[in-house]
Amino acid sequence: MTRVLICLILLLTACGAARPQSLVDKDELVVAIRSDVPLISFKRQDGAYDGFNIDVAKDLVSRLGKRIRWLEIKAGDQLTVLTDGRADLVFAHMSVTPERKKVIDFAGPYHVDFQDIAVRPADKGVIRDVRDLAGRRICWVRGTNIAQRIVDERRVKAVVVAAPDYNVCLEMIKDGRIDAISTNSQILAGLLTRPGVDLHLVGATFNEQRTSIGVRKGDVDGCEELNRAITRMYQDGTAHMLLDKWFGRSGIDLSVVSVPQFEGCS
């Protein structure tokens, strides 16, 4: 009789443990961020992290009732920190792509951004649109697909000049080796705040960029909870307040704030 009871208990507990691990079950979440993107996520003089992504992460995680432990990552690590289990969430201004979706899942997007173009103030009158980039030299940061999206997707015959990062792009546009830098308008707005940078934001909003949160593959519960938190963040005006706080003076048009259409969790 006892043996049967033990078997029964074992069977019942085995059924209870079938649910996959989720960030919902934790009290403290490891949030992976970059520390080198002005306005979006950067390290202040006093060593604390600050920026739009940081504020969004703090707001959403507190809505889930959890604490944050920050993990600083480099540009290429945004997928591996999730796949090898070092982080629970990635707030690295990632957009959703089919390739990335094969290894991780996406909560959100928490913001819908557009691609924009930064030019020298002198070119303000001649480059007003992505079509005006035909025959112009544009910066291509290796590893990104932004330049390809102009040349292949839009079929605009721009000349692509490779660079290792945006700092080099800034130098090149200053000394005239290139004519334009194009990427997410928020990242451009951040670059424009660097000392000594004098560029003009064209306001050519093309190619929607859906900035999303990376979560571990299969964590449907966690993804759904984050989406609920994002919905509330937009409903109570926090999202508008944060956009205004960080980009209100950047030249980005915030008159219409898009409500992000979620990617879906399964």
Add this chain to the structure above:
Amino acid sequence: MTVTATPPVRRKESVSGRVRTLAGLSLLTLALLLGAILAGAASTGSSLRVIGHDAGPQVLATTGLHRQMSEMDALVAETLLLGREYGPQRQADLTGYDQRRLEISESLLKAYRLAMDDPAEQRTVESLIEGLGRYERLAARARLLDAQSGHTAGQPPDDVVAAYQQATDLMHRELLPQAYNLTLETGTIVRRAHDAQRSATSLARTAVIVTGLLALACLLGLQAYLTSRFRRVFAPALVVATVLTAAGLVTGTALLNRQGQALEEAKRRGFDSVLTLSRARAISKSMHADQSRYLLDRFRRDTYEHTFLDKSRTVAAVESTSLPDYQSRLHADFQGLLGGLTGRDRHRLFAVYQRFQQADARMRTMPAEAAITFWDGELTQTYESYDKVLEELVRRHESDFERAIDSGDGALETLWRSIPAGLAAGALLVLAGVWPRLREYR
């Protein structure tokens, strides 16, 4: 028949005590078995109600909302594009627009009812109602400016386009995403009910098997004890009770299984498929609208071509760099929302979808006037035949869903009616079986 040697009193008591204990245990385990079956039936029954009768159908209602709203915006674009010479068709568009508005109100009411205990969802519905009011105002202004300009078919004057841009921006950047998220959120409610049900059913199934085997063991033990003590081969009442218990165990497990399968079927083949196909249908509707907006708004031609490509890739994903590249590379082995289709459905759908994309490619090479005529005629026809196939598929999966829910309901009724009766009879038979033996000790 009778015991040969007269046993001592102590032994007498111990024999009757053992019979009582064994009979009592048998009754207890039978009661537990009944309890396990009823608990299983109750928990699966409540999830069946959520999926089959409350949330499920309402989710399906909210998927309509996205399509109706995007159709409304498409109709506005169409009236602006067709100049004064298309009088009757513009009138038909207006009637269609009013019809959509009516359907949207109904869908919103349904969504609001579903959101009764979810304040965030309620706020989404409220904000949609408020936003639709603003949209109507902007769309009416665009139409008024358009009527005043009296242009012929083709691009309307810039002020009309600017007024329409405001309306369509509101629709695409605020209203449609909210409608889409509403469907996802109600889908979450159904998924969670389904997951809870699945673990409850598997728990109930284990409990039924364990208690059923225990009951059988007790009954057999009682039988064996009576046989050895009272030199009887069979107590007929106990044999029948054992058979009834075994039958209760087998049918209980089988019915719980069947109900679980019915729910699984309803969720996967019916509900999930309807949700995915309806999303694809809504997105396809807005692709057709992107074509008219591409013709209407020369300032944003690039943007509308790009959103058309984006949506094409969502519906049927093929690796490609640009729209012409996508259209030339499109093959039957696509991924994306429609990527889950198999067999004949896939081929049928691919054929009509490809024709739609080919017609689109032709339209984009034509001069403005010809493109509008082509869009209004052949292109819209290819879209409609594609949409019709999608609609048929949605209908079929909807009826799969209803059938599966019905079969789950049927299983539930049998469960409630026959099994408790069988097990109660079993318990009575146990009593009837041991009663004469116990009387021998009076």
